[in-house]
Amino acid sequence: MSQDRLRHAASVAGLWGITWWCSHDVSRSLLDFPEVEYDLGLFTSDRELKPTGRRFGELAAELRGAPAPEPVAEALVLDDVDATGAVPHREACGPGGAFFEAWMRHAERVGRGPQIVLRSSSQDAALLAARGIRHVVEVAAV
Template sequence: MIWWSSHDIDRGLLDFPEREYHLGLFTVDHRPKPAAPALADHLRAGATPTPRPATDLPCPIDLRTEPHRRAEVAPGSRFHAEWVRLRENGPVRISHSTGS
């Protein structure tokens, strides 16, 4: 299991290992990389699995307005550990907490 994103990581976030900046299916400016249409073709060709309902995991911060708090949800944080625990049993939907 990995903590992964659909998009490449913006170089403005300076504390990632070099290899992690280009793992996405889409560029930072939302352009599909070659793997994106290839994955879509592969999925269209196969049987569609029945989706499992996602478990909701409230995120304690909004990274768009509080980017300085990213460490609170980064790998190694309590939030990340909870995401990993929940993800072992199926999909997880991250939502924004309303109380912070």
């Protein structure tokens, strides 16, 4: 993951943390893993810090002292359920889905992605105010 992507993730107000798939490379003595699994760690399987791990640590130290970012004032409405009672998140939120595409258009236009609010909470003035949301936007309007 590039430092730019980590910095972008850190620009999200209220971010609690960023996780990494695995801390250490999988040992080559374990023969039944897919090839990619052997080199994903921040440390080698012998506990040596890898260059990616070093950069990750340096960036974590830098960001730890940074001021908290301001929340994005706009929120995009995500439906809780559709007309049949099904949760449409997977189809709508994946690449090519209406919600995904609207979120990406907003992010490209503004430089940061909008917050997300469930339709069931989209009229809750106290919740919106607590999150710094001043504008609630429907997917069709983006």
